[in-house]
Amino acid sequence: MSLSIDSNERLYDALAAAVDRVGPAQESLFLVKLTLLLANQLGDEPAVKAAMDAACEELGPR
């Protein structure tokens, strides 16, 4: 159930615009709320935890 290339393209722009709209002060809170909403829709705790681990990879200053 992955997204099409076109969907991914549109979501990229939509998410960038949303981050700019909420502003830097609220950006983290917005992204965490978004994650919890998507996790709830996914309904798969191990999958969400695996995604959290994957999102931690490559983080941090070089």
Place this chain on the structure above:
Amino acid sequence: MHDPHTRTDSLYFEYPIFPFVKPPEMAGQTVTHQVVVAGGGPSGLTLALELARFGIKCVVVEADETVSEGSRAACVSRRSMEILQANGVERPFLEQALEWTHGTSYYREHEVFRLAMPHSPDERFYPMANLQQNIFEELLVRRAEALGIEIRWRSKVVGVRQKDGLVELDIDTPEDVYTLRSRYVVASDGARSELRRLMGLKLNGESHEGRYLIADIKMASTYPTERRAWFDPASNPGKSVLVHKMARDIWRVDYALDPEDDEETEMQEDRVKARIGRHLDYIGEKTPWTLDWIRLYKAHCLCLDDYRQGNVFFIGDAAHLVPIFGVRGMNSSMADANNLGWKLAAVLNDNAPDALLDSYSPERRAATFDVFANAAKSTRFMTPPTRGYTLLRDAALQLAVGHDFARQWVNPRQSAPYDYVASSLTTPDSDPFFAGPRPGAPLASVKLADGSYLTDLVSERFVLLVFGKTSIAASALATLQPPVTLQTVTDARAIAAYDAIDGAAYLVRPDGHVCARWKSATADKVRAALERATARSNS
């Protein structure tokens, strides 16, 4: 008095200096030219060559006394190669150019995207070929000279008037100002078009904030020709760096400047050398090198509202400014020339009404907007304009290290030809086709059994490609206005690639774009599509 002086030194290219020659107009002769091309860059010279194919003489006026400086637009697409082939320049071009198909994008130390552009033995040309613009322009100039096309160097347009269906240009020269009169004028005078300014025309659209520094270096490295891009490399943390190999041991290094970077500081030679040196060390390049040329570049998505203004037509950068990412600048400019050339010739040769020229702007503006859509995405990735786009870009790059789905965002989206599907000249399909170029698209190449390519069949005339058996007689097509050449294709692979059973046919414009196709063609259908493709009817 206009008297340019060239100042250029180059490590690999000797700039030819062209003299000013007194034109007949300055000796008191009154001449009305068919076409005057204002601007002798790639788009203007390609247009002059296109016109010559159809027997139309033009005069090119160029403000400078030599070709343009530096590598500039150095990447020529397959579609542009086909245009060069039609104009007899592909051989000298390919003798020097470096052809390529692949690219690699890196994020920090990881390879995150492998670019493989579509290529197959059916293609005559590689997807891309690199040659510096100065070398390329000189090839076009030499070809134009060989064909007897008059290029008036050191001749700058300083005035323009339109009356009674003619255009008058005031031309400033090292000696005096004179007036040049023509039925049509093509403005190909570049990003800072003087004709655009004189006619009070404005470019509309958006300018992007991202700035790039472009540097040519001379380095005899044997690394193969491909596109390499680094995001956040240890050599220049936070920056993105592009490296392309070009002819004569010249390498092109492009890197993004940050919004807070000062242009003057960044343009200092020592600074540029330090950045490039660190990057070459980082990628393990040990070949000695020297800096040749530096330039600052800013991305724009701007165009005129109408590329036709009376009898003046705008092509290339004079009509539109597009971001460099995906190499769409000069390639779309050459497509402009290819589109306008046959139309001007058809009208001047009395094969079509002036209304055919009205189709130039909508066809090429549609192509420009397609370029904007793709190039703007590339630009937002290479130089993210906002906090939101910066986060998305960095997230996409980090995810691309370990996740296939994220790699699509790293794709540099290289230039692709535009299909004139919605054009008033294009007859939409009435028969179902499951393969082959759709109406509006350029011909798809197929290597034929005799070693030639299907795209070689494009000619100065409209061509009807007939597959297998047909009831249409060549004599019936020869009496059409304009006459159509019949080409029969019997190659089994071509028939399959074009989904063309016996009796199927594709009608092809002189610029190589399909304007109609049928499963079962008749002379009447061909006549109707031809009338439509030459603006003599709309149905």
